[in-house]
Amino acid sequence: MSGFWSxxxxxxxxxxxxxxxxxxxxxxxxxxxDNLAEGLRLLAPNGxxxxxxxxxxxxxxxxxxxxxxxxxxxISLGIGGGRTAVAVARPTAPAAAPAEIPAxxxxxxAxAPAAAPAxAPAARRNNGPQSSxxxxxxIPGFTFDNLVVGKANDLARAAAMQxxxxxxxxxxxxxxxxxxxxxKTHIIHAIGNAILQADPDKVVRYVHAEDYYSxxxxxxxxxxxxxxxxxxxxxxxxxxxxxxxxxxxxxxxxEFFFVFNALTEAKKQIIITCDTYPxxxxxxxxxxxxxxxxxxxxxxxxxxxxxxVAILKKKAEAEGVALDDEVAFFIAKHLRSNVRELEGALKKxxxxxxxxxxxxxxxxxxxxxxxxxxxxxRQITVENIxxxxxxxxxxxxxxxxxxxxxxxxxxxxxVAMWLAKDLTPHSYPxxxxxxxxxxxxxxxxxxxxxxTLRAKDNELNHDLHVLLQVLKG
Amino acid sequence: xxxxxxQLLLDLMxxxxxxxxxxxxxxxxxxxxxxxxxxxxxxxxxLLWGEAGSGKSHLLQASGLHYVxxxxxxxxxxxxxxxxxxxxxxxxxxxxxxxxxxxxxFNRLRLAVENGRPGKLLVASDQPPAALQLREDLRTRLGSAxxxxxxxxxxxxxxxxxxxxxxxxxxxxxxxxLTYLMNRSSRDMRTLAALLAALDRYSLEHKRPIxxxxxxxxxxxxxDSTV
Numbered sequence: 001m002s003g004f005w006s007x008x009x010x011x012x013x014x015x016x017x018x019x020x021x022x023x024x025x026x027x028x029x030x031x032x033x034d035n036l037a038e039g040l041r042l043l044a045p046n047g048x049x050x051x052x053x054x055x056x057x058x059x060x061x062x063x064x065x066x067x068x069x070x071x072x073x074x075i076s077l078g079i080g081g082g083r084t085a086v087a088v089a090r091p092t093a094p095a096a097a098p099a100e101i102p103a104x105x106x107x108x109x110a111x112a113p114a115a116a117p118a119x120a121p122a123a124r125r126n127n128g129p130q131s132s133x134x135x136x137x138x139i140p141g142f143t144f145d146n147l148v149v150g151k152a153n154d155l156a157r158a159a160a161m162q163x164x165x166x167x168x169x170x171x172x173x174x175x176x177x178x179x180x181x182x183x184k185t186h187i188i189h190a191i192g193n194a195i196l197q198a199d200p201d202k203v204v205r206y207v208h209a210e211d212y213y214s215x216x217x218x219x220x221x222x223x224x225x226x227x228x229x230x231x232x233x234x235x236x237x238x239x240x241x242x243x244x245x246x247x248x249x250x251x252x253x254x255e256f257f258f259v260f261n262a263l264t265e266a267k268k269q270i271i272i273t274c275d276t277y278p279x280x281x282x283x284x285x286x287x288x289x290x291x292x293x294x295x296x297x298x299x300x301x302x303x304x305x306x307x308x309v310a311i312l313k314k315k316a317e318a319e320g321v322a323l324d325d326e327v328a329f330f331i332a333k334h335l336r337s338n339v340r341e342l343e344g345a346l347k348k349x350x351x352x353x354x355x356x357x358x359x360x361x362x363x364x365x366x367x368x369x370x371x372x373x374x375x376x377x378r379q380i381t382v383e384n385i386x387x388x389x390x391x392x393x394x395x396x397x398x399x400x401x402x403x404x405x406x407x408x409x410x411x412x413x414x415v416a417m418w419l420a421k422d423l424t425p426h427s428y429p430x431x432x433x434x435x436x437x438x439x440x441x442x443x444x445x446x447x448x449x450x451x452t453l454r455a456k457d458n459e460l461n462h463d464l465h466v467l468l469q470v471l472k473g
Numbered sequence: 474x475x476x477x478x479x480q481l482l483l484d485l486m487x488x489x490x491x492x493x494x495x496x497x498x499x500x501x502x503x504x505x506x507x508x509x510x511x512x513x514x515x516x517x518x519x520l521l522w523g524e525a526g527s528g529k530s531h532l533l534q535a536s537g538l539h540y541v542x543x544x545x546x547x548x549x550x551x552x553x554x555x556x557x558x559x560x561x562x563x564x565x566x567x568x569x570x571x572x573x574x575x576x577x578x579f580n581r582l583r584l585a586v587e588n589g590r591p592g593k594l595l596v597a598s599d600q601p602p603a604a605l606q607l608r609e610d611l612r613t614r615l616g617s618a619x620x621x622x623x624x625x626x627x628x629x630x631x632x633x634x635x636x637x638x639x640x641x642x643x644x645x646x647x648x649x650x651l652t653y654l655m656n657r658s659s660r661d662m663r664t665l666a667a668l669l670a671a672l673d674r675y676s677l678e679h680k681r682p683i684x685x686x687x688x689x690x691x692x693x694x695x696x697d698s699t700v
Contacts, residue, residue: 019506023510024509048512048536048537049509055493139583181609210580341616344617344619344620347619348619372601372620425625
């Protein structure tokens, strides 16, 4: 490393807390020391770090340069590759498994250490902005290979694979329904990718119902319904995601009705996903509901705990991290309703482990997930505090805003005020109001009293500790 | 004749777009490190949550992404259809149509990333995704993000930040005056900073130094709208 920059680095290392140094200074690169006349060039890995450095550290760097070279030196800023940020680099980088799940969708773009990704269709992308693969709108990371199978999606997967092997022949349409975040989108993309892999000449198109609606609107505005119809009728396989979005959109439903008829008559495959059973879709034309039932309707259910554990382990494996059962179980137990949130939780645990340089273990997972698991972080209100304090001291909430001044009431009231000051951003006058319209000086007095008392009164200190724990969850 | 107090109240808004130079990151080092790293990584989505005044809007506005505030623009009409980077503030305030718009932006940006093009969506909310009252399909997608809570400053840190902001404005405020302000107004940084700006203007307009009586005057008038 060059002379000045290494001096600069060690200077910042002394001046800044290590976390700040690692985040903002360490990822920088300095160029141009060999040709000072041209000025120095400071490269940051991205615009955000660049901006931060410019607004907070550049003047200091200029100062150091001035004293090092005994003359002012021009320093320009730019974005440049090289090393990326160090602090949390690895987990976020390949952790790119897309948000729809349920399995460990390994990335193709980023070098995913483990897990061999889906081959054929993916290989053909990146050939310019609109390669033929890209026109399908398929997500290459969603394949049957990385779909975690369990009781919850067994049937849907079997049907989907059969359709993928014989498009247009077995079940038409294939209608997959289930709650959000259970992997419908993964399966529908997997079908498209499998069909293309078997026959690259097939014209496959994935469309989210909202985008289909936008297409209809555009065709309407541009009076180009002919082009629109011709395009959709030319497809071999049409994959429509989240068809419940057609709710109440009559023109869209009408257009879709014609496309549906044309494609099924020509023995072209249609696959549809939805959040409910066809008959339960709100605002959907009866003739569409009837047609959705022509083929096969399969359900995806929420995954049971073992399956969620398996999903987590597969996802972690795709990131090149081994997750032990205990940790996977902890995450799976706390995020039950859908698979998507499991992914957010896992990302957080990995990021946390890297930032703190700690092994992934149960304790770490608990710490890491405090921000993610909502129950740990309920919004704390003054009412909430009053209720909790009253219960704790076995008095009535009404006593807290009454005029009573006996110690058995006054002390809990002061405790509640102290907690309100500590746990909410409310002003003293507002807190006073919430306690029966008391003056803000009363609140100030309460806060000071408790602050003084807690230093010498163990019992009070214990009360506060317990109450804080309860309120913070 | 003094300018009417109404005018002052209307002006109780943050002034210029915030820069990163005055962002107080204490206690949020991990979130900031993850955010700084996210900008160079391939992930399309990042979510910050925290209470009012914890610095979410500040970071979003300084992020360099196209900023849209769900509280001001619940339909998300201000988000350009082709934006490569979006920072959407206050998602909890989005109307149904705005939620669908965000859902579409998310799908669009994710697909862009999948195809090797840029796509960044930075989102802020007042609660973690698990507790947000949004469309379930959107809520769970937000839940798949890298999620960080921004912690608000302690009172002592707020005092220090406020003193620094006052110094930036060339104001000399005693600790006593700052404490007075903290004890009587809402204690979130945004309100405090706005009050400071109002004080600055008020003292300039009336050619009076900032003293406790002046503070009292301003707070009395501003009281209803800020606390």
